[in-house]
Amino acid sequence: MVTGLKPAEASARLGIVGRLLYDTEARSIWDRDTELLPWGFRRKRRLYRQFAAKEIAPYALIADKDPHGFDAKALFVKSGLAGFQTEFLTWPFGTATLSVLSSLLMPTILKAEEFCSACGGLGLMLLAHELGIAPLFVSGTFSGIFKWQRKIYSEILKGEPAIAAFAITEPGAGSDVEETEGAAKAAINCKARKVPGGWRISGRKVFISDGAVAKWVTLFAAQEGQGIESWTCFLIDKSMPGFSAGRNERKMGQRGADASELILEDVFVPDDRVIGNVGSGWAICRNVLNYSRGPVGAIALGIARGAFESAVKFCKENRLANKPLMEYQDVQLALADMLMKLSAMRATLWRAASYRFPFQAAAAIAKVFCGDTAWQVCNQAMDLLGNHGYLHTNRVEKAARDVRLNLIYEGTNQINRLAIFESQLGAEF
């Protein structure tokens, strides 16, 4: 047994100043990172973590095995009443703290990590709502923010499950509606026709997160006879005649959140539900992606952190040849590698969040780097547990299944790589 040589013991031989300069406290990186944040975000981060531990983690495996047997709306209402679903606006309309003035994205990034460390699927269910709200906000219009977003927020704060969903993907147009070159030639199916007093919309959207449980949908449709350049954003109320939710997809992971088909059959949408200008949909969509890709990276980070924590727990509780797994150097090497990757992901995300406004390259870098790295971390966790890695009860296999989606949605990581460079083609390096 080595005594006296460990950093905390060795530091005792230093003088007062030497000891002050030598930080040997065995505090977690989570605690140390939290201290880096402004007070408002520090407080929020702790609240998100408490909520995730109490309201999400206990239901993670249940919702994964039987998504239809879990009441997603009830969880949303709890989160809404805790003030976690109305954080794009400050009092008196929402629950954002003033710290949001220093970083619009930081609350969502912190929340995504904490919620998804407990469960990627239920975390997505809660976070996809923000994606649904984002077009109202980034449209920058009075009606978008102070009429509709405010109305939805007031419903949530009253305890209603006023979930919003964001609908762009179509059966024949997936990642290409998230990238310039592809969008120019995309086969757009969802069409809007101008009629007196409003628009008639027909078509289908697929893979829409929260599509089955949402009350509101921000939906993008092209004008008849035109392409994506005519895309316009509409706020649809699911009670509108002709609107229905179709097939609920059976996914590999993130099963706590539904991915549904939305069917529009000549749905009448009044003029006042047009978000932004007619024909501004493509710009709104692209900017929504700038706001959402960072949080998607944070979802990946959260899931990977969950896998890491599950692996640590397993290695503490299990023994090999009468020695705890945690004491083996090969185990420590793997865990250290995972921890290093988690730190790198968080640094990338917090840096992306530190820009005044999100922009394409930073958002896509955060999304791609965190998605790819989190997939590695979750698979390392499975590798570490070996035969026990594929058992549902140990949670790491669920994390790996969950995080695989992060390489696909919000534009595949290949499309996002193109997006990184698109915005930097004219820049000096």
Next chain:
Amino acid sequence: MSKPEIQGFIETARRFVKLEVSPMVGTEGRDGNLSKLPQIVESAASIGLTASADPQSPGYECGIWGKACLTESPAASVAILEEVAAACAGVAACLHFSSLAALELDGMPNPPRDAAVAFFEDSFPLTAETISKPAKDAVKIASENGQLLLSGTKVLVPSSPNCPGYLVYASDRSGWRRVLVAANARGLSIEDSGYRTGLAALKIASLKFDRVAVDAKFALPAKDPSAFLRRLFLGLAAIAAGNARGAVEAAAAYAAERYQGLSKIANHPAVKIMLGDAASRVSAGHAHLTAVCEEDRDDFDSLIRAAAAKLRICVDCWQAVTDSLQVLGGYGYMEDYRMEKRLRDAMTLKVMCGKPDELKMFCSTKLTGGV
């Protein structure tokens, strides 16, 4: 074994896949219609695809892990497993694990048609030492009143769904002993592993032996598990290679049909890169398997080569499957296209019965003077 002979086995496996496996996999349910599995296992045995220790059975010589593995090479077994896994890795794993005991039980009077081998335990790492001599806390075997008594636990033992018995590697003072235990033996409790990632066709259970009494005639001569492990690793590598081949073929077919922005996605550089990389990994895996089969002997070097094949091929083929899934985008993540099932199976194959770091350390054994 000549190439035409191996091709003959491959053709038989293809017919079996077309008639039995593909309809079972279908498109409904997370892992296909698993209720048909016992019938599929039965059918594989009846046409000689799986081996049995019964000399009268059709697969005794040339079924998966049949006698030809000793007299010729494991090439036919590997080829059949690859072919079946190209359609369903779970069914291939089922056939693999139901055949592994055949050679071990060869010569035993009235052997069971199907028995699973119970070797792994949580308490010992895979090393040259634990292979040659059981760890202290391995399942124990002791003689008492002319009977053998088994005590201890074997964890996560893979088998076919209706496996009638287990060939258990247990320890006595002299080393490894092997004994056949009926699944319904008194004192043996079998606990299912529960919901898991992939290879759903397999039954995976932990076996708890509470002074299970076994007649001495069911004890086999003492032997270390090297030969069993060699076949275990080769089979898992073959299944991983077949599973990945099926994934790449499915992704290529999808890319050739799917349009995005008026152009087939097969024309997109990102798709070409992923498909090319995946295909090269599958091709390298197949070549690796062929080379290992050619050099297969009953020695420690061959065991190391088989472990290296399991390690390398399972990791590379897992990458090939995840890239294939990426080609399908959102559709790849949905159950309908069966690509996510392939990825779940690949993830399971990579970590089961020898996790990557464990195999890496095992492969370094000879290099570092461990033998």
